[in-house]
Amino acid sequence: MAEENKVILHKTYASSYAMRVELALKIKGIQFEYVDEDLSNKSPELLKYNPVHKKVPLLVHNGKPVSESLIILEYIDETWKTGPLILPQDPYERARVRFWANFIDQHLIPSTRKVWSTTGEEQEKAKEEIMEKLRILEEGLKTTNHENDNLGLLQILLVTLFGSYKVYEEVLGMKILVPENTPLLYSCVTRLNKLPLVKEVCPPHDKMVALVNVYRQKLLKSSTN
Amino acid sequence: MAEENKVILHKTYASSYAMRVELALKIKGIQFEYVDEDLSNKSPELLKYNPVHKKVPLLVHNGKPVSESLIILEYIDETWKTGPLILPQDPYERARVRFWANFIDQHLIPSTRKVWSTTGEEQEKAKEEIMEKLRILEEGLKTTNHENDNLGLLQILLVTLFGSYKVYEEVLGMKILVPENTPLLYSCVTRLNKLPLVKEVCPPHDKMVALVNVYRQKLLKSSTN
Structure with a gap:
């Protein structure tokens, strides 16, 4: 190099x-x-x-x-101007993508943290909060270009955050990303999960389950201390 | 139009x-x-x-x-490609400006809210927290272009947030933006405050004092309820 x-x-x-x-x-x-x-x-x-x-x-x-x-x-x-664009070129489309990226980072992710650090009723409430925010995001996605396998900024955020949704299901015992609640998000993530580049970057299921279990125990311990 | x-x-x-x-x-x-x-x-x-x-x-x-x-x-x-640039053109300079803009919005502003909603010792602690964050921002500003009257993104954020620092002093009875703590920030804000465009946009001192007093009473009331 x-x-x-x-x-x-x-x-x-x-x-x-x-x-x-x-x-x-x-x-x-x-x-x-x-x-x-x-x-x-x-x-x-x-x-x-x-x-x-x-x-x-x-x-x-x-x-x-x-x-x-x-x-x-x-x-x-x-x-790096070569290779696919991560953000669209049109200023208005860029603003839309930035808006939903901020929504994911500032509103959705804080809710996902809650579901990992709680149990019982409190966790059920946190789950509902995430699912409501996912519905808002689903509505937003309809206004952006989401129907192909293009890995733009929002697709990168979605697949790295929810690509391992089956890990969530195994460790938390609850389904969060489901087609009944957010069909568009579900089909987007499952489609992106099949891309070779995504498979290269995202750790395999079993490794993630082990890691996430450690993370959950740590969060539960610190929230009861 | x-x-x-x-x-x-x-x-x-x-x-x-x-x-x-x-x-x-x-x-x-x-x-x-x-x-x-x-x-x-x-x-x-x-x-x-x-x-x-x-x-x-x-x-x-x-x-x-x-x-x-x-x-x-x-x-x-x-x-709008005509008129002065708000962000620099160089990708690295843009990243620096975006970093400090996020620091202001996600770290500094939450601390300034605290100083408005507290009194006594708690308020003194909040003031120290802001002043520490201002020192971090001061160090950061040294790495960006700050020495002229150019109204770029960071200058816009600074002057709309701290341009009325004398209002803070009058309503809170404490000095936050002072040359002894952050000489660069202080001289930047006082210099920008003199620009005609800034004077056009920022409300006059007395009006701000009246508004901010109402804001402070509302915050104090809600924090003691």
């Missing part, structure tokens, strides 16, 4: 935010290296290059750091 | 988010109309065009709605 085009992705295994970036780099056909971060012992580069949040994903392009997954995705799209 | 270029801004008086959009439209020299929203009795257009959040600012361009202030600012910059 030529020094003038060196791309390094700092990530953790199974971080859906990092998967977004990995998927975008592969969609564009960009050569890159990984640094697998241990969050209990972060690399000096992560601390140096992302001193404000100290989080993955972090992209280092020719020694210049870019952090926060949505910002990295826009950076990738604006820097 | 030709029908094919009709721009309507739904706003409320003294919403700093709406001021961002108003300032951006004026920087670009775009002709537009206002709708002043009464948040206790929102217009049918606001409910129809922003059904998810039902919030101002809302921009309606030739009948097409765009909401959320940062998304609207990018839309304006991408749609």
Whole structure:
């Protein structure tokens, strides 16, 4: 790899935010290296290059750091003009996609966190909250281009967040992404899940179940402490 | 105004988010109309065009709605190519600006809300939290272009949020934006405050004091209920 085009992705295994970036780099056909971060012992580069949040994903392009997954995705799209577009070209379509990306990050993801850190009635309430937000997102998706296998920004977000919906079902014992509630989202995610690039980036079911079980136990423990 | 270029801004008086959009439209020299929203009795257009959040600012361009202030600012910059640029052209500089814009919206503004809804020790703690975040932002600003009177995205955010820092001092009885803590931010805001466009958009001191006093009493009442 030529020094003038060196791309390094700092990530953790199974971080859906990092998967977004990995998927975008592969969609564009960009050569890159990984640094697998241990969050209990972060690399000096992560601390140096992302001193404000100290989080993955972090992209280092020719020694210049870019952090926060949505910002990295826009950076990738604006820097590498070859390969498929991640955002549409039309300003109005771009605004629509950014609106729903923000909805996912600022409204949907906080609700999904609740379902992992609760049990019983509280968890049932959190599930209803997610399903209501998924219905809102479903309505929104109807106004964007969603009917093909194009991996744009929203498709990247959806498949890295809900591609492992069967893992949710196994670990939580509840169905969240179902065709009866959100037919469009369900068919979109199941269709995208079959793409070779997606299979390359998203960890296999059994590994995810094991990881997610650890995550759930940790969240339950910290919420009862 | 030709029908094919009709721009309507739904706003409320003294919403700093709406001021961002108003300032951006004026920087670009775009002709537009206002709708002043009464948040206790929102217009049918606001409910129809922003059904998810039902919030101002809302921009309606030739009948097409765009909401959320940062998304609207990018839309304006991408749609009207004439006039000064709001975001830099270089992808890396754009990523830096987006990073600090997100920091302001997701980390700094939640802290400023705390200082308005508390008193005594709790308020003192909230003030310290803001001042610490301002120091982080000050360090960040050093890496962006901040030394001229160019009204770019970050300058728009800073002057609409902290331009009325003297109102904060009068109503809260505490100084938050001071040259001893953040010399760069202080000089940036005081310099931008003198620009004619900024004076046009930001309400005068006395009106802000009256409005902000009502806001503070409402927050204090709801936090003690």
